[in-house]
Amino acid sequence: MKIWAVANQKGGVGKTTTAVSLAGHLVAQGHRVLLVDMDPQGSMTSYFGFDPDGMEKSIYTLFQYDAFDYKNVSAVLIDTTVERLKLLPASTALATLDRQLGAKEGKGLILKKSLLALEDHFDYVLIDCLPMLGILMVNALAACENLLIPVQTEFLALKGLDRMMNTLSMVTRSRKTPLLSTIIPTMYDRRTRASLESLNALREKYHDNVWDSVIPVDTQFREASRKGIPISLMNKSTRGAIAYKELLDFLLNPVRVSHLKLVAS
16 A cells, blocks of 8 residues: 655645545546545545534544554545545544644554554555644654655745755654655646746756646636546546646656655655
8 A cells, every 4th residue: 555645834735636636547547545634624525525524533533542453444434426535534623633632652653553454455545734734744744655745836835845845854854764755846837937937946946856747727626626526537638637647657657766856764
């Protein structure tokens, strides 16, 4: 089971869209996929038509467990309308975890232990993180083997990336294994000078980690969200769906490891 986290400490850069779009392509290839919503705002949970304010069981439930067996963890999962795609939903109660857990031992490994109980039942797990450093992001970074960092191609988003990279360096020092990171330029509008200049600046500063293509602006992302399905399952010929297919092909290519910087533990 491969575990990918999608994170950035700036909001509105396409994290949920990236996780859902990649999941759509993976299930189309026959893989069993679990989406994990680690954001108290519950954007991914809402995407599939569920209310984060009314979830009886959610990721928050896992933080109340002492045992992480398949029965306990699988009871929190919910079906989506997409075959082979399940969701571990968020609830607004997640916002209270940092205060509740305090100095509790092992609090940064709850998600990792939970996913280990599911490893025989899924091929891929994609974690949608909230845009701030805290116990939820620490859990996601501890559990994943590949960090995907969507970055909107505009200069304010580039400034936010510096914070994310500092967080990544800090967290990976405590890991026993290195963490592969991939920066994904998103919301690229080739008609604007701002997008082009931001993309060039991103590649110049982080060239070792930046994917060599882009996710373009595509109004069909909104339509897919309205329907509650990944864009590739709505219309695989849209610009956005094609771009995420190219990204997935890149992520699944083992040769890419030699072109990306491994962040040492």
